[in-house]
Amino acid sequence: MLKRAAAAAIGGVVAVGAVPVVLSAVGFTSAGIAASSIAAKMMSAAAIANGGGISAGSLVAILQSVGAAGLSTSSNILLGSAGSAFGAWLGNSKKVPPPHPPVKPGAEGDQSAGENAPQVEPPKTPFKSEKNEK
Template identity: 50%
Template structure:
């Protein structure tokens, strides 16, 4: 009875592929090839670890920007919890919007939305959406920044 995958006329024993035989030759010459294979695998593993580390750092930065940086920036413009700060960029924006709309600020305009965010903060849905988008964007950017890094000890000639 012949085994599945065995070559006919060989007594049911499948022949080993040629590359495997080249690595394990009787004279030991294949050991250098095996060592080079192990070094290559270690270098790929180190590069993947660096890329993963970069993605984690980028995701953390993206989350920080979404949850802390954007609200801080809106507040720095002058859109505060107590209203628009006098003499700020927000006051100038509101003045321009009021002049353009015959004395009032239109609902849904940039000034109105920023004033709402400054007074009450982001809604839960906005926080989740911004965190997802900026976290993913940061992870992608971080991974691509670490993509071309060489592992320590790997010197190009």
């Protein structure tokens, strides 16, 4: 239970703290869109698609607004809640070891390719009756 609560808290903090860092790394900075960045390429593609301008409410306009002014309080609460839920989900997940074939006792160390091959018995010869042998 404590692990899940800690994961939820960490998830919320990381979600809220990562947004400004990621937006700045992509090119949406407080000083504007950084030249030769992903943000500049997004803005160029949006301007070409709209005939030369960026429409209000578009993804580029919203991300630039968040990059310049940051998120509002309500947006931070919503983002923190989503991050907390995701962190709690991750904190509750259990790691299951991958299945592996059983190990033979004493088979540790060097294994040749022949050890992993299925064992096949040689064909048995039919019993001969004693009448035929005399």
